[in-house]
Amino acid sequence: xxxIKKVAITGGTHGNELTGVHxxxxxxxxxxxxxxxxxxxxLHLANPQANKANRRYIxxxxxxxxxxxxxxxxxxxxxxxxxxxxxxxxxxPKENPRVDFIIDLHTTTANMGMTLIFNTDDPLVVxxxxxxxxxxxxxxxxxxxxxxxxxxxxxSTARFNGFLIEVGAVPQGLLRADVYQSTREATKHCLDYxxxxxxxxxxxxxxxxxxxxxxxxxxxxxxEQGEITAMVHPNxxxxxxxxxxPGDPLFMKLDGTTIPYQGKDKVYGAFINEAAYYDAHVGxxxxxxxxxxxxxxxxxx
Amino acid sequence: xxxIKKVAITGGTHGNELTGVHxxxxxxxxxxxxxxxxxxxxLHLANPQANKANRRYIxxxxxxxxxxxxxxxxxxxxxxxxxxxxxxxxxxPKENPRVDFIIDLHTTTANMGMTLIFNTDDPLVVxxxxxxxxxxxxxxxxxxxxxxxxxxxxxSTARFNGFLIEVGAVPQGLLRADVYQSTREATKHCLDYxxxxxxxxxxxxxxxxxxxxxxxxxxxxxxEQGEITAMVHPNxxxxxxxxxxPGDPLFMKLDGTTIPYQGKDKVYGAFINEAAYYDAHVGxxxxxxxxxxxxxxxxxx
Numbered sequence: 001x002x003x004i005k006k007v008a009i010t011g012g013t014h015g016n017e018l019t020g021v022h023x024x025x026x027x028x029x030x031x032x033x034x035x036x037x038x039x040x041x042x043l044h045l046a047n048p049q050a051n052k053a054n055r056r057y058i059x060x061x062x063x064x065x066x067x068x069x070x071x072x073x074x075x076x077x078x079x080x081x082x083x084x085x086x087x088x089x090x091x092x093p094k095e096n097p098r099v100d101f102i103i104d105l106h107t108t109t110a111n112m113g114m115t116l117i118f119n120t121d122d123p124l125v126v127x128x129x130x131x132x133x134x135x136x137x138x139x140x141x142x143x144x145x146x147x148x149x150x151x152x153x154x155x156s157t158a159r160f161n162g163f164l165i166e167v168g169a170v171p172q173g174l175l176r177a178d179v180y181q182s183t184r185e186a187t188k189h190c191l192d193y194x195x196x197x198x199x200x201x202x203x204x205x206x207x208x209x210x211x212x213x214x215x216x217x218x219x220x221x222x223x224e225q226g227e228i229t230a231m232v233h234p235n236x237x238x239x240x241x242x243x244x245x246p247g248d249p250l251f252m253k254l255d256g257t258t259i260p261y262q263g264k265d266k267v268y269g270a271f272i273n274e275a276a277y278y279d280a281h282v283g284x285x286x287x288x289x290x291x292x293x294x295x296x297x298x299x300x301x
Numbered sequence: 302x303x304x305i306k307k308v309a310i311t312g313g314t315h316g317n318e319l320t321g322v323h324x325x326x327x328x329x330x331x332x333x334x335x336x337x338x339x340x341x342x343x344l345h346l347a348n349p350q351a352n353k354a355n356r357r358y359i360x361x362x363x364x365x366x367x368x369x370x371x372x373x374x375x376x377x378x379x380x381x382x383x384x385x386x387x388x389x390x391x392x393x394p395k396e397n398p399r400v401d402f403i404i405d406l407h408t409t410t411a412n413m414g415m416t417l418i419f420n421t422d423d424p425l426v427v428x429x430x431x432x433x434x435x436x437x438x439x440x441x442x443x444x445x446x447x448x449x450x451x452x453x454x455x456x457s458t459a460r461f462n463g464f465l466i467e468v469g470a471v472p473q474g475l476l477r478a479d480v481y482q483s484t485r486e487a488t489k490h491c492l493d494y495x496x497x498x499x500x501x502x503x504x505x506x507x508x509x510x511x512x513x514x515x516x517x518x519x520x521x522x523x524x525e526q527g528e529i530t531a532m533v534h535p536n537x538x539x540x541x542x543x544x545x546x547p548g549d550p551l552f553m554k555l556d557g558t559t560i561p562y563q564g565k566d567k568v569y570g571a572f573i574n575e576a577a578y579y580d581a582h583v584g585x586x587x588x589x590x591x592x593x594x595x596x597x598x599x600x601x602x
Contacts, residue, residue, distance in 0.1 A: 025528065026555035054580070109472040171410040171472035173576040175532040177553045184557075227326065231476035252478045254327035256485075275474040279355070 002038045002198040004100045004160070008091055009034060009043050009187065011105040013063050013154050014276065015050025016172040019183050020105030026184075036191050038198040042099070044090070046154060047083060054173050056276050063104075066156050068094055068149040084154075092157045094149060102155045102162030103190050105183055107170045109275040110284075111238035114139040114182055117164035119146045119153060123206075124160050124197065127298030130204040131193040132186055139186070140241055141211030142166070142270065143292050163190060169238070172275055202299045211292040212241060212268055220283040221251060221259060230259055232273045232283050240272050241287070251283065303339045303499040305401045305461070309392050310335060310344050310488065312406040314364050314455050315577065316351025317473040320484050321406030327485075337492050339499040343400070345391070347455060348384060355474050357577050364405075367457050369395055369450040385455075393458045395450060403456045403463030404491050406484055408471045410576040411585075412539035415440040415483055418465035420447045420454060424507075425461050425498065428599030431505040432494040433487055440487070441542055442512030443467070443571065444593050464491060470539070473576055503600040512593035513542060513569055521584040522552060522560060531560055533574045533584050541573050545587070552584065 009027070011020020024043045027034045034041045045051065047062050059078030070076055071088050091099040101124075108115075116129045116139050133139045148156050155162030165186045170176045196203045221230040230251035236244070244250070244267050251259040261267075267286040271277065274284075310328070312321020325344045328335045335342045346352065348363050360379030371377055372389050392400040402425075409416075417430045417440050434440045449457050456463030466487045471477045497504045522531040531552035537545070545551070545568050552560040562568075568587040572578065575585075 022529075022532075022555055030556060109475060169472075171470075171576050172474065174410060174574055174579055176574065177532050177535040177538060180532065180553075181535070181557065228323075231323075231478050231481065234478040234482070237477060237479065252481075254323055255331060256482065273475055273477065275472050278475055 004039045004194050004198055006099045007039050007041050007191065007194060008099045008102045008158065009041065009105065010046045010102055010154060012048070012051040013046040013104055014056045014061075014106065015047045015052070016054050016056050017107040018173065018175050019107050019167065019170070019180050021045065021051055022175055022180065023105060023184055023187070034187070034191060036195040038195055039100070041191065044087070046087060046104070047080065049079060056172070063154055064152045066094070066154055067152050070152070087154060088157055094157055097157060097159040099157070100159045101194060102158040103187055104153070104155050104162060104164050105187070106164055106166040107179060108166055108168035108271060109171055110240050110271045110273055111169040112140065112166060112240045112270060113168070114186060115142050115166040116140070116186070117142040117144070117166050118161070119144050119151050119156065120148065120161045121145055121293065121295070122161060123294055123296045123298040125163060126292060126294045127197075127204045128163055128190055128193050129292070130207070130209060130294055132189045133209070134204065135189045136182070136186060141209060141292050143211040143290060144214045197299050200299055202297050204294060204298065206294050206296055208291045208293050211290050212270060212287040213290040215267060215286040215288050217277070217282045218284050218286055220281045221253070222281060228281050229253055233258060236269060236272060236284070238272070240270050241268055243267075244269055244286070305340045305495050305499055307400045308340050308342050308492065308495060309400045309403045309459065310342060310406065311347045311403055311455060313349070313352040314347040314405055315357045315362075315407065316348045316353070317355050317357050318408040319474065319476050320408050320468065320471070320481050322346065322352055323476055323481065324406060324485055324488070335488070335492060337496040339496055340401070342492065345388070347388060347405070348381065350380060357473070364455055365453045367395070367455055368453050371453070388455060389458055395458055398458060398460040400458070401460045402495060403459040404488055405454070405456050405463060405465050406488070407465055407467040408480060409467055409469035409572060410472055411541050411572045411574055412470040413441065413467060413541045413571060414469070415487060416443050416467040417441070417487070418443040418445070418467050419462070420445050420452050420457065421449065421462045422446055422594065422596070423462060424595055424597045424599040426464060427593060427595045428498070428505045429464055429491055429494050430593070431508070431510060431595055433490045434510070435505065436490045437483070437487060442510060442593050444512040444591060445515045466491075498600050501600055503598050505595060505599065507595050507597060509592045509594050512591050513571060513588040514591045516568060516587040516589050518578070518583045519585050519587055521582045522554070523582060529582050530554055534559060537570060537573060537585070539573070541571050542569055542588070544568070545570055
């Protein structure tokens with residue numbers, strides 16, 4: 001009997017990330033590409049109004065609205081607050097979800113390549129990350145564990161949680177064919193993996209691999225008026241997942257002078273110069289390198 | 302006696318092109334960087350509301366509103382229609398401008414590098430393009446002649462017309478340090494050139510150079526519902542100013558198949574995958590290679 005019965009692929013969770021939006025359009029025309037023998041696949045445009053407006057969101061970031069207490073809070077009434085509740089009704093409810101797994105398609109303006117983001121150490125999910133990485137060795141594992149009910153991501157609505165495919169660099173509001181094709185390929189591998197799991201096969205064995213875990217967001221320097229006074233340093237631009245050592249250039253002020261990293265520990269950058277974080281004046285995320293463990297065979301877990 | 306008395310540098314004509322906006326902020330703090338001995342330099346944020354909203358425009362593209370008949374048409378009452386009239390009052394009026402020259406700072410999501418856009422064959426302007434190219438040999442000349450009163454660009458408000466510095470690739474809504482610094486450098490050369498001209502020096506000699514002239518905008522394929530069904534082909538992505546020959550891949554459909562260029566003549570691409578043109582479903586511009594002539598010594602013209 002299949003363990004996974006219903007899989008949802010979501011796109012346009014951020015309305016100006018067009019790759020997922022257009023992959024959904026493609027798969028509606030060619031459903032055989034996302035059909036598998038032992039589960040049903042659904043396609044959902046997550047934030048249609050933001051997509052129509054070609055904006056990340058209308059009122060608030062949809063992909064931060066899925067904590068159980070926020071879903072159950074009737075006072076949160078912005079467009080994305082409401083949209084999260086609708087999606088929770090459609091795919092969840094979070095406490096006892098109808099859908100077993102969600103693959104959510106994202107892009108970034110940062111040079112993060114093929115990044116696989118997952119928030120749980122459940123062997124089913126970690127196994128998927130390892131399986132996709134076996135097929136696409138350029139993929140990076142971005143692991144940030146949160147208890148599912150406390151997880152604010154859309155993917156956490158599903159029974160076994162889910163998986164973000166986050167690809168860059170691509171500007172907001174356009175399609176890059178290379179990004180589109182690699183997102184399409186990674187999604188195929190995710191579905192293949194779930195099909196194998198349902199068949200009781202063991203597509204990946206317990207093992208440990210290298211990944212990156214979020215430490216903190218780093219703000220761009222500001223003046224007293226709250227305006228940014230510096231930008232990501234040219235040496236750091238496009239260097240996602242590369243080490244940042246104490247004293248390395250971090251920002252460049254408007255006059256061209258360098259602000260170095262003043263921390264004591266080596267870190268790694270991610271979401272470096274992500275346009276979506278400019279409204280909050282965030283320049284990048286600091287990450288640490290971690291070991292990601294697949295503790296059990298996901299087929300027998 | 303100086304021929305050029307007043308120069309305006311404008312930024313944020315498109316509100317989500319942040320390079321010019323932040324260079325203006327820098328130069329307000331460091332005016333000596335744009336001051337020259339024999340003319341006055343003014344700094345103007347062209348579209349503050351669009352910049353605040355982090356959008357290209359509020360109602361319509363500001364950089365298409367400067368034709369004389371549009372400036373004089375009281376029925377055009379959108380935000381940018383109004384803003385163009387205000388700028389015309391501030392820097393013009395177009396028929397007898399107060400300001401002699403405008404340098405307008407732009408960015409593009411296309412991989413166009415340092416592009417110098419000018420709409421007149423006036424030796425003063427062509428000479429500036431050649432001078433900047435002498436200092437920055439990577440710069441490309443983008444020449445699209447229009448009679449000044451019929452020109453829809455902001456730069457055409459000035460007595461001797463002006464010059465767009467257009468740099469990419471950079472996503473909308475963020476700063477890239479390399480783009481910021483090269484825009485800063487090109488602006489410096491423009492100002493140096495005008496200072497030399499005012500001194501009666503001849504910084505460039507009459508000659509002919511290679512440039513590109515706009516032929517037409519090319520739309521992305523659409524279905525009957527008016528949705529795009531293809532994107533820029535991966536072979537064409539980032540290949541601005543490279544030849545496109547009959548039969549070369551032009552677009553990739555959502556299913557991955559190729560649509561070739563079916564014209565008979567070799568063309569060149571520019572603004573390939575410019576996000577700002579997605580609302581009109583424009584994928585790129587076709588350009589032709591042209592000879593750009595500096596007919597007279599600009600210092601003695």
